[in-house]
Amino acid sequence: MTASHEPPDFRWPRLQVGDHVALVSPASFPDAAAIEDLTQILSSWGLRVKVGEHVLDQRGDLAGHDTDRLADLNAAFADPEIRAVITTRGGAGAYRILDGLDFDAIRADPKPLVGFSDITYLHLAIWRQCRIPGIHGCLVGPHAIATVRHLLTSTEPSTHRRNPQLLSVAAEVPGHARGHLLGGWLGALAGMVGAGLPDLAGAILLIEAGSRTTPIAAGTSSTCFATGSSRSASPYSAALRLGMARIPTPSPSARWPNSTPAAAPSRFARPHSDAKPGGSLSSPTAPDARARRPAVRSG
Secondary structure, eight states: OOTTTSSOSSOOOOOEEEEEEEESSBBBBBOOOHHHHHHHHHHTOEEEEEEETTTTTOOOBBOOOHHHHHHHHHHHHHOOOOOEEEEEESSSSSGGGGGGGHHHHHSSOOOOEOOOOOHHHHHHHHHHOOOEEEEESSSSSSSHHHHHHHHOOSSSSSEEOOOOTSSGGOOOOSSSEEEEEEEEEHHHHHHHHHOOOOTTOOOEEEEEEOOOOOOOEEEEOSOOEEEEEEEEEEEEEEEEEOOOOOOOOOOOOEEOOOOOOOOOOOOTTSSSSSOOOOOOOOOOOOOGGGGGGGOOOOO
């Protein structure tokens, strides 16, 4: 296997005006207002938004059945029009669909996956199997939104300076390091040990950790990173160097056609049956009964 300090084998191209992006919910479900907000943000960048069929499905804390969440995700990676895959939120359940990911489609048409928290499972699996960088971040809060846009639409490095108020600053070690930035949510990193954690040799380790009960709007990480990208870092900053993306103009949102890829059984799945797949198409601008239940705000 390629060591983590070596250059990735695949790069995704920069987004351009009029490019399509996909919204998917591979873990927990958002509310309908969140889909409207995400669509508005992405459209304001000039991107065309396709919304996965099952983004608002609900099954416990999950965005519907494993097979349906996986189908939406694989459809996004296989769709030649889609240039980036944006997750609606983290939460729980992404590990359950890892074995069904269509890695051949992901390698054939590299595109960034944007997400944090539970989406770390997907970032790690895609990096390990495909060596394609992703973006550890979200579209909540002005700083996070600006950073994701920069990583998707600019070839300029993105510099992140330390916050002297954070406890982690006390663990500073002077010096410089260069390597791929790998990591994500601590719970996912721990869960992947012995079950598919990528080689971390030579990597700069990123750890996202915090209260699982903090509302996402109040406790969202304000910095976003390109997982797997090559960079140099000092105690004061980390310069993210990506060769991706351009800036776009407003355009109408579009819907995805029904997608029915079969889900492979997952060794990460819980020991009960996922029952019969279901879920219906829902409008990003019209909340339905499924979206009225408050979402579990773990990320």
